[in-house]
Amino acid sequence: MIPFAKRRTINTSILAALVLVSWLSLSVLEASIRATSFWSGWVLLVTVVSLALFNTRKKLPFLKLGTAATWMQFHIYAGLFSVLAYLAHAGFQLPQGSLEFGLCLLFALIAASGFVGLFLSRVIPVGLTSRGEPVLFERIPALRLGLQHEVEEIVVECAKANQTTTISDFHTKRLDDFFRRPQNVLYHLIGWTRAMLELEREIEAMDRYLNDSERDAVALILERAHLKDDLDYQWARQLVLKGWLFVHIPLTFSLLILAALHVFVVYGFRGNLP
Amino acid sequence: MSITAVEVRRPQRWDQPFDERALSARDVDWILTHSPFSAIDESDFTPSASLRDILRNDARIVRCLAGDIVYRAGDYGTSAFFVLTGQVRVVLEGDKPRDGESADERLAEKISGSVLHERRGFVDALSQLWKNSKSPEARDFDRDAQASRVRSKGLFIQDVPAVLNEMETTTVGAGHLFGELSALGRTPRTTTIFADNQCELLEVRWQGLRDLSRRSASLSKTVDDLYRKDALDEQLQATEIFANVNAEGKRRLVEETVFQNFGNREWTATYKALAEKGASQRLKKEPIIAEEGHYPNGLILIRSGFARVSKQFGNGHRTLSYLGKGQIFGLEELYHNWRSSDPLPYRYSLRTVGYVDVLLVPTRVIEEIVLPNLPEELIPDPLVGDVRDSNFLTSQESSQLHTQHLEQLVEARFVNGTATMMIDLERCTRCDDCVRACASTHDGNPRFIRHGAQIGKFMIANACMHCVDPVCMIGCPTGAIHRVSLGGEVAINDPTCIGCGTCATNCPYENIRMVEVRDHAGALLRDEGTLAPIQKATKCDLCVDQQVGPACQNACPHDALHRVDMRQTKKLLELLER
Numbered sequence A: 001m002i003p004f005a006k007r008r009t010i011n012t013s014i015l016a017a018l019v020l021v022s023w024l025s026l027s028v029l030e031a032s033i034r035a036t037s038f039w040s041g042w043v044l045l046v047t048v049v050s051l052a053l054f055n056t057r058k059k060l061p062f063l064k065l066g067t068a069a070t071w072m073q074f075h076i077y078a079g080l081f082s083v084l085a086y087l088a089h090a091g092f093q094l095p096q097g098s099l100e101f102g103l104c105l106l107f108a109l110i111a112a113s114g115f116v117g118l119f120l121s122r123v124i125p126v127g128l129t130s131r132g133e134p135v136l137f138e139r140i141p142a143l144r145l146g147l148q149h150e151v152e153e154i155v156v157e158c159a160k161a162n163q164t165t166t167i168s169d170f171h172t173k174r175l176d177d178f179f180r181r182p183q184n185v186l187y188h189l190i191g192w193t194r195a196m197l198e199l200e201r202e203i204e205a206m207d208r209y210l211n212d213s214e215r216d217a218v219a220l221i222l223e224r225a226h227l228k229d230d231l232d233y234q235w236a237r238q239l240v241l242k243g244w245l246f247v248h249i250p251l252t253f254s255l256l257i258l259a260a261l262h263v264f265v266v267y268g269f270r271g272n273l274p
Numbered sequence B: 001m002s003i004t005a006v007e008v009r010r011p012q013r014w015d016q017p018f019d020e021r022a023l024s025a026r027d028v029d030w031i032l033t034h035s036p037f038s039a040i041d042e043s044d045f046t047p048s049a050s051l052r053d054i055l056r057n058d059a060r061i062v063r064c065l066a067g068d069i070v071y072r073a074g075d076y077g078t079s080a081f082f083v084l085t086g087q088v089r090v091v092l093e094g095d096k097p098r099d100g101e102s103a104d105e106r107l108a109e110k111i112s113g114s115v116l117h118e119r120r121g122f123v124d125a126l127s128q129l130w131k132n133s134k135s136p137e138a139r140d141f142d143r144d145a146q147a148s149r150v151r152s153k154g155l156f157i158q159d160v161p162a163v164l165n166e167m168e169t170t171t172v173g174a175g176h177l178f179g180e181l182s183a184l185g186r187t188p189r190t191t192t193i194f195a196d197n198q199c200e201l202l203e204v205r206w207q208g209l210r211d212l213s214r215r216s217a218s219l220s221k222t223v224d225d226l227y228r229k230d231a232l233d234e235q236l237q238a239t240e241i242f243a244n245v246n247a248e249g250k251r252r253l254v255e256e257t258v259f260q261n262f263g264n265r266e267w268t269a270t271y272k273a274l275a276e277k278g279a280s281q282r283l284k285k286e287p288i289i290a291e292e293g294h295y296p297n298g299l300i301l302i303r304s305g306f307a308r309v310s311k312q313f314g315n316g317h318r319t320l321s322y323l324g325k326g327q328i329f330g331l332e333e334l335y336h337n338w339r340s341s342d343p344l345p346y347r348y349s350l351r352t353v354g355y356v357d358v359l360l361v362p363t364r365v366i367e368e369i370v371l372p373n374l375p376e377e378l379i380p381d382p383l384v385g386d387v388r389d390s391n392f393l394t395s396q397e398s399s400q401l402h403t404q405h406l407e408q409l410v411e412a413r414f415v416n417g418t419a420t421m422m423i424d425l426e427r428c429t430r431c432d433d434c435v436r437a438c439a440s441t442h443d444g445n446p447r448f449i450r451h452g453a454q455i456g457k458f459m460i461a462n463a464c465m466h467c468v469d470p471v472c473m474i475g476c477p478t479g480a481i482h483r484v485s486l487g488g489e490v491a492i493n494d495p496t497c498i499g500c501g502t503c504a505t506n507c508p509y510e511n512i513r514m515v516e517v518r519d520h521a522g523a524l525l526r527d528e529g530t531l532a533p534i535q536k537a538t539k540c541d542l543c544v545d546q547q548v549g550p551a552c553q554n555a556c557p558h559d560a561l562h563r564v565d566m567r568q569t570k571k572l573l574e575l576l577e578r
Helices: A004-031 A036-059 A068-090 A098-130 A137-162 A166-180 A185-190 A194-205 A212-243 A245-268 B025-031 B051-058 B103-109 B122-126 B160-166 B180-185 B206-215 B217-238 B247-256 B267-275 B279-284 B331-339 B363-373 B403-411 B433-440 B502-506 B551-555 B569-576
Strands: B005-008 B059-064 B069-071 B079-085 B088-091 B111-113 B155-157 B169-172 B192-195 B199-205 B258-263 B288-290 B298-313 B316-323 B349-362 B420-424 B449-455 B458-462 B481-483 B490-492 B513-516 B524-527 B535-538 B561-564
Touching: A004 A036, A004 A068, A036 A068, A036 A245, A036 B433, A068 A098, A098 A212, A098 A245, A137 A166, A137 A212, A166 A194, A166 A212, A185 A212, A194 A212, A212 A245, B025 B051, B025 B059, B051 B059, B051 B199, B051 B206, B079 B180, B079 B206, B180 B206, B180 B217, B199 B206, B206 B217, B217 B247, B217 B298, B247 B349, B247 B363, B279 B316, B288 B298, B298 B331, B298 B363, B316 B349, B316 B403, B331 B363, B349 B363, B403 B449, B433 B551, B490 B535, B551 B561, B561 B569
Parallel strands: B005 B524
Antiparallel strands: B059 B199, B069 B192, B079 B199, B088 B169, B088 B192, B111 B155, B258 B349, B288 B349, B298 B316, B298 B349, B420 B458, B420 B561, B449 B458, B481 B490, B513 B535
16 A cells, blocks of 8 residues: 555656656657647647546446546646646647637636645545544434424423523524524634634523523533534535535536537648648 | 335245255155264254255255365355265365475366356446436346356366375265355365265255254264364464474374353344443453463464453553454463573463454473474564563554554454455545445445444444454355355345345444335335335445446545455554555
């Protein structure tokens, strides 16, 4: 089993070597007064198509097509290579035509979403592991509903037993909404705990109006509020982990269609270029 | 999806006999004229599981010609064989070594034929893309369509005289039993057996052997005696430190070695309750096999199960490692004491994890027979430092698995797994590609849940671990849950499963799920008599019929999911420290 650090070193070295070879090849082609954009264009297209094939590999887990981890490594480093290949192909400048500009924009968005996705997939899991129970994304609504019902039951029982509405009023005004749906999504993504601290302060502020029995009920509610906050944290971060692919993949298919059109136009208007 | 239901007959124990067809009454009559069945009293059996029914459904007659292989060492099998006529030959690890080759390696050259292990071809594998059922847990209730994919056939030895000339063999004649060690111990075959001449064997699957032993006292004694003798022979043969002991020495070893067992065979029923108790209470419930600070009265060989090696630390015990089948305990101390005038006690304690079978070879026998002949490469390093100090750890110990991980892995019995699903939660992006891949390779139904116990940053997911000792197999009335003969993966033969749920109850890790099955239109299948839903046991089969091994591991893009053989502590350590 190759340690991750060693694998990174090997893959980076291979990428560096590939970039060097490509750069030398381009220089030779330029020196021989050939149209290097055709060469760099085909290299870029092959790279982008091979990057897009990763999604196809995922759909065929029953065939001997190599492990997804190997494909992922290829995807990361070929993705980096494709950015350099694109820059070389576009001559390190913004394109003029609307088709080419559209291609440039799509490529930039895909590359950016790829890098963001890579960053998120390395950072978010660490946070998910360190807070709350490991929970399946699909089960979060059911767990949230369970907490919501538990809190409602505590509130009703407390109101019946004490014949007061302090807690039930607070529940209607503040807690009902908190337990009903995901809250503080942005705070959880950034890693701030301010919103939960605020809720805790509001609950504590109620303390002077409560008797011992009500305080016990509030302690139970607070415990569930923390569990709900952990669920929100898991929900927000898992949502982002799943969500970025909904940007990355559809844009890739759009890029492939535009790229095919680009190739068609280029060869249609090629003329007598060598 | 349709919510209608279809009535079918609930599967019964003997719907799928061991052979393609149940034996005929004439065959059974003929078997009953042969030893040891001729001595069995039919009235000892109950009407619901009569002797004749057991033989008819749980046995098959195997007819062999000279040279036909009955089974090979290393194959997994869940059946035993009675020799009815003729005789078979057992290939022993010979006294005729040739360039360090084992008997099995030499024998392999002389075997023709092939083992047919039906994995899907390319087109069949690809067709899962469109052939997978749209309904969850859909089944073809046409039994012929459900035939098992795994079969083996057609192995024979080309040159029998050459084998007899080059290898040490022994014969087993009519009336005798063989193969019981593997059938009852859920372990691989330890020897290769082939037909010596034209012979007829009765192969009995272990459920049948269990029922026969239960009802017939004489057969039970025969099976038990043979099991103990073969188990001892096999262990002594397989243990490296006895390699240089001569035949007379081995005979003495067999005579003087003591069989011992510790713990409770039914550990699966109590261990969850035990896991919730404090560490000190758990430790008290683990019977001590050998205790730190006590005189080393022998060398301990683990026969089956797991034992925890621990050392006193503060007011508790620190786990240093765990030992499984074939591993030994106490050699360093015995060697030190044999060479030195300053004897040492056991430096560690050895405790039972669940249930353990051990062999104890007394110190006197070890000093007289084994240590003078110990192969050089197995001589332990001298013990240096203050080995009596309870805080002393050798370099070997300090490089062991992280204590906290180890404690948890042992206490939750995860060390039993040969393909434990470990997910690095700090790399897992919860993308569920593993679950989707599993579903794609199992007719749309994932065979594990990405959820389970957490040990450090690793999740031990609820996926079958393909245990060293698969306790789920105990009690299966039909043999539906079995080991695949070549790789030893634990799989369920769906057509044979009657949905009794014994395996799911026995699995201590909750890795087997009972599901209600449907037809391909989505209608629930119900028993025509009781109208209760038809259930089947389901679990991970490690993709035995697929081209590419476990799809879950192959599908993980982030190298987070691994199927780990817990016996390979080096690889486990690499994973934990990756």
